[in-house]
Amino acid sequence: MLISVAVPVPIDKTFDYYLESDEENLIGRRVLVPFGKNKLVGVIVNTSLEDKSGLKIAISLLDEKPVFNDKLIKFLTWISDYYLCSLGETFKAAAPPDFDSEIKSRVNLIISKEQAYAIIDKSKKSKKTQILELLINSSGDLSAQHIKRVVGGSNILANLKELAKLGYIDLYEETFKEIKGRTSKYIKMSDELFNSPDTIESLVALIEKKTPKRALAINLFRVCNPQNEFVKLNDFCEKFKVGKTVIDALIESEVFLFENLPDELDDKVENRLSDKNELNLELSAEQQKSVEFIADKIVNSDNKPTLLHGVTGSGKTLVYMRLIKQCLDLGKTALYMVPEISLTPQLIDRFKSSFPEGLSIIHSRMSPGEKAKEWKDILSGKNKIVIGARSALFAPLDNLGLIVVDEEHDGSYKQDSPAPRYNARDSAIVRANIEKAAIVLGSATPSIETMFNARRGKYDLCEISSRCDGAVLPTLKTIDMLDAKKSGQTYKNFSKELLEKIEDRLTRKEGIILFHNRRGFSSYLQCQDCGYIPQCEHCSVKLTYHKSKGLLKCHYCGYTEKAYKACTLCGSTQVEEMGCGTQMIEEDLIEYFSGKGIDCKIERMDLDTTSKKGSHRRILERFASGATDILVGTQMVAKGLDFERVSLVGIVNADLQLFIPDFRTNERAFQLISQVVGRAGRSGKISGEAIIQTSRPDHVSIKSAAEHSYNAFYEQEIKERLAAAYPPFSRFISIEISSQSIDEAEKHAWEIASSIQQSSALLMLGPTAPHIERIREYYRRIIIIKNIKKHDPSGQIMRLTLRRVLNNYFSKHASSKVRIKIDIDSFNSI
DNA sequence: AGCACGCCGACT
């Protein structure tokens, strides 16, 4: 049998092999194949009985049945074609991380460390010496990959082979690891013992004196587990304060048995932020109308997209839940997508409470094992609902009835790297089309592109214009910070008015959210004598000051250094904190309120405070319960948070959003401000208020947001998009050329630019040096292409041109040190 | 991408 295999390499074609198998349904199953000198896991995308010479033989078939169905393969093929990415890499992006686990070489020292030490040549650092030294200093075997990383250079494998020939080391291949879900240790009492209470009692009596903890553990287990079922060791120990060593001893003496069993998700119902089944709640007339309109599409497999435009707090989630329920009732499956940042514990708990069974959650912080487990449960048909961020788009749901893309305007639906650089919202529309599923794009502030499509009838439009449960939109006030400063009505970064409002809510014990979209303490440090600002060594950006840890951090590459009190250039101690981040906001508030003798609990929610697993949930729990009065945060507080007690939202400095040189800046500012403001007054019980501090109260984004006027903003923005031929009137494509040498980057950028044929369908800008010229040691150049939709509706001309340009370039510069990154429908223009 | 081959300069 001849099979065509998509292999995870950036080569735009599939590779053919022979497979010795007479099985059916080979398409969509994974195979291990020899590829060059490597062995890779690929996916079979085609089969035939044709006879072709010179083909290699596939090593082994890895799945018993397809893991990618026909529709998913068709969809991934579209992604690969549209975003100019190889099919194999697209499969790799779609599958859980260990699906493509290649076979890695490992190395083991087979002579003693002393012998090896005698062999190595101490006088010179040859590659072989370095490899042997590495092995001497390691406790076990090492992967060839690790050795390569440490020693560097290209011909490591050749050196390893020689060392193996000399009999110093063993070079062997890892066996292929099948994906397994995460397992945990579960225990139960030996059945024989459990069924004879007398024996247990005499045993307990016997050991009670010497090892009371063990005796207690036995008794506790009997009481809590009358059926003698397997219980999770961790849970048992935690609940009854029993040490794990105690259980280990009892396992050793065969009182308990243990087994490693697939882990059930931590589903401690009592800890949930929400526990009510929301499927029975009554809907407003507008909600009901939307549900009926879209439910019809599910029944009729109508894949024309629907834009659900509902103001913040209008109960869109409830609409989605009803629709998902519809799907299940029809025997279909459903996919609910949210931006990573709004995949909050609160949202997950709401869904778990309403759909206690058959729910898979997929997000980026899961371990490979956890992801593999979800994937398996979806594939087997056990789980029929998937909730997840961008990558959930590839969930192997069969018989898909509905896709919901919530907060469809959100930029995090666009993958930046690695390839494929897909937009999950746009791709979801294509998947819905292939699966004949209904699709809903939901937002309080739809993207300009989506609203444009709705207005010209390409999408249907459902509007919900009022909040549910009798809640009303918060009242808004914009404060001109320049005016306030002139009249002395400010304290540090706050207007007196905002501080008064905060104080008022503190006395009433109502919740306050302060939004400030910059983490760290200050933006940067600057020497007041010589003007020096510490820069990142690897990127052309200023380092951000994190005061609590006394560190300077680069938010682009993660580089961190200690912050010194004195200027590293001139030695002056006049180093000042410039700009302001969430840490400073927090500190200033503490200082202000403690100065007034007012008690207030403040917590920060940003990347720095939520990096630990579960910290996100704990911060929100404390805020929900009222243990925290003020939540200070970055974008993280802008989306999805739904707490009744929040009556005041403050945007400390709205200007931060306004001066980014990108054609989507105004749109993003409008959306962000509207979303943050929408956190206030979400129940009918407490009315909400929002304060926006800015120096540009007349800016279109701020003004429209302050007036709750999406339409005013849209009308203004669409005119500018048309005038400048930006999306939705064109596809915006960026080609990034980067190299450690600035001259190489420049040279190659011009070479590519000169090979692009401009036309009415293809306008080119650049190459130019981007806003941040260097990131992680690489100098960058950008070429922008506007693919005018009027002259190239399907984008076919553009893709053909770019493919030709890339093929031409790579045929000349194979494996060059210059990196080329092509981004269709890019979200970064800087 | 990842690997090997082959050309060329540096170093014992």
Place this chain on the structure above:
DNA sequence: GTCGGCGTGCTC
């Protein structure tokens, strides 16, 4: 002479 850097070409 040999080692290692780097450009070039190929992977069914």
